[in-house]
Amino acid sequence: MIEHIVLFKFSDETTEAQKEEGARRLRELKDKLPGILDIQAGQNYSDRGKGYSMALTTRFRSKADHEFYTPSPEHQACVSYLKEVGLIDSLAIDFEIADAN
Numbered sequence: 557m558i559e560h561i562v563l564f565k566f567s568d569e570t571t572e573a574q575k576e577e578g579a580r581r582l583r584e585l586k587d588k589l590p591g592i593l594d595i596q597a598g599q600n601y602s603d604r605g606k607g608y609s610m611a612l613t614t615r616f617r618s619k620a621d622h623e624f625y626t627p628s629p630e631h632q633a634c635v636s637y638l639k640e641v642g643l644i645d646s647l648a649i650d651f652e653i654a655d656a657n
C-alpha cells in the first residue's frame with residue numbers, strides 16, 4: 557500500500573469556506589477514481605502547522621494507482637481549484653506501507 561500525505565499553505569485572503577470546499581472536493585475523489593482505499597482532508601486546528609493550514613492523506617492499493625491519480629483530470633481539477641483560491645505552497649510525502657505480516 558501507498559500512503560500519500562500533502563500539506564497545504566494558503567494566502568491570507570483565502571477564506572475558511574474556500575479551504576473547506578477544497579477539502580470536500582479532495583475527499584470526493586474516492587468516489588471518482590479507482591485504487592483509493594481511504595482519503596481524508598481537513599483543516600489544521602493546532603498552532604504547530606508552520607503556516608500549513610490544511611492536510612490530505614490518501615491511501616492507495618499500489619504505486620500504479622497513485623501514478624494514475626496524480627495526473628487524472630479529477631485530481632487536477634482539485635489542484636486548479638486550490639490554486640484559484642490562493643494555494644501558495646504544498647508539501648507532499650509518499651511512502652510504501654510495510655507489510656504488517
